[in-house]
Amino acid sequence: KTTHDTAAHGGDVRLTGLGKTYGSFTAVHPLDLTVPEGSFFALLGASGCGKTTTLRMIAGLEEPTAGTVRLGDQDVTALPPYKRPVNTVFQSYALFPHLDIFENVAFGLRRRGIRSVKKQVGEMLELVQLGEQARKKPHQLSGGQQQRVAVARALINHPKVLLLDEPLGALDLKLRRQMQLELKRIQTEVGITFVHVTHDQEEAMTMADTVAVMNGGRVEQLGPPSELYENPRTTFVANFLGTSNFIEADVDTRSGDDIVLKAGGGKLVLPSARNSGPTAAGGKVLLGVRPEKISLVPADDAGRIPEGRNRITGRISDSSYLGVSTQFVVDSPVCTAFEVYVQNIDRDHRLAPGAEVVLHWDPAHTFGLDAAQDAD
Numbered sequence: 071k072t073t074h075d076t077a078a079h080g081g082d083v084r085l086t087g088l089g090k091t092y093g094s095f096t097a098v099h100p101l102d103l104t105v106p107e108g109s110f111f112a113l114l115g116a117s118g119c120g121k122t123t124t125l126r127m128i129a130g131l132e133e134p135t136a137g138t139v140r141l142g143d144q145d146v147t148a149l150p151p152y153k154r155p156v157n158t159v160f161q162s163y164a165l166f167p168h169l170d171i172f173e174n175v176a177f178g179l180r181r182r183g184i185r186s187v188k189k190q191v192g193e194m195l196e197l198v199q200l201g202e203q204a205r206k207k208p209h210q211l212s213g214g215q216q217q218r219v220a221v222a223r224a225l226i227n228h229p230k231v232l233l234l235d236e237p238l239g240a241l242d243l244k245l246r247r248q249m250q251l252e253l254k255r256i257q258t259e260v261g262i263t264f265v266h267v268t269h270d271q272e273e274a275m276t277m278a279d280t281v282a283v284m285n286g287g288r289v290e291q292l293g294p295p296s297e298l299y300e301n302p303r304t305t306f307v308a309n310f311l312g313t314s315n316f317i318e319a320d321v322d323t324r325s326g327d328d329i330v331l332k333a334g335g336g337k338l339v340l341p342s343a344r345n346s347g348p349t350a351a352g353g354k355v356l357l358g359v360r361p362e363k364i365s366l367v368p369a370d371d372a373g374r375i376p377e378g379r380n381r382i383t384g385r386i387s388d389s390s391y392l393g394v395s396t397q398f399v400v401d402s403p404v405c406t407a408f409e410v411y412v413q414n415i416d417r418d419h420r421l422a423p424g425a426e427v428v429l430h431w432d433p434a435h436t437f438g439l440d441a442a443q444d445a446d
């Protein structure tokens with residue numbers, strides 16, 4: 071190991087073989103994961119996938135049945151929550167109703183016996199933009215404001231890592247969107263590590279630098295939001311983050327950096343770097359493409375499609391005007407109910423249900439999965 075590897079920062083979170091079983095049930099399979107200091111990290115997954123258990127093991131609120139938790143150079147696995155340099159914000163933020171906002175935020179300092187709290191609390195309230203509300207009681211604030219108080223209260227003791235367990239789950243959609251941006255701003259400003267648990271893919275993608283998608287107690291894929299969206303490696307990840315169209319295809323040959331696939335008599339190109347499926351001839355690949363990456367033209371205009379595009383023919387079965395885009399559903403011999411979102415489409419009577427069309431897209435927007443992966 072180089073010294074670079076071993077010099078951990080105080081806010082790094084390193085999970086090594088970390089696992090949790092309840093009797094014979096495995097909630098979290100042994101997990102290796104490093105969250106670098108100062109990053110905004112999201113654990114994303116459906117209910118029951120083990121994300122909260124993972125977060126609670128980092129907090130010390132749940133005892134792992136295997137593995138270790140390190141914060142920076144310190145192994146904290148055996149430490150109780152209050153001795154770890156972390157703090158947690160929960161969905162039910164439970165402010166003290168009888169204390170005003172100032173005293174709610176000051177609580178952590180006063181408990182440590184610190185007398186002069188005014189400056190620090192004032193700065194914290196400014197950080198969460200509640201400087202004007204200091205003397206109000208929690209019930210006089212909106213849900214979003216109360217959640218910001220909870221964040222200020224958690225940050226006042228300068229934790230190295232802030233853990234957030236579905237903190238926006240109780241807010242309505244509009245407020246949740248505002249708070250996502252607000253939390254991201256706060257994280258950038260304080261610069262400490264945030265580990266955020268959510269089941270909402272849009273929330274994870276809006277806020278986090280790195281997202282770990284969990285499924286059945288395992289991390290299925292980890293990476294920046296754009297990578298997870300553009301190049302998912304499993305059907306679960308592809309479907310959890312947005313809509314995907316899939317075509318079953320067979321590997322035909324290689325051509326430079328590309329793999330050529332056969333599907334329904336036609337050929338489709340898949341860049342090798344975007345293929346998580348088999349590469350040998352005859353291998354079964356599930357080829358994915360996002361609905362907004364596809365263009366659609368009437369079959370009569372197929373001659374105008376530029377060279378080098380992947381193309382398939384089909385018939386429109388449905389179209390819906392969505393404002394920013396028009397959604398078409400196309401049935402094709404290689405894939406039924408292909409979804410296509412087209413922006414700025416010219417009104418064309420030839421694009422009505424029943425019409426023969428050609429779908430085409432840049433092969434760079436294709437991803438390949440292992441078609442056998444779902445068989446087990």
Ligand code: ATP
Pocket residue numbers: 092095096097115116117118119120121122123124269
């Ligand atoms: P949610 O968003 O619903 O909280 P989650 O992804 O955070 O879901 P966890 O709370 O981590 O999931 O739970 C993972 C699995 O472990 C679930 O199937 C849950 O039922 C199970 N589980 C959690 N706590 C216990 C417990 N104390 N005893 C037995 N099983 C548990």
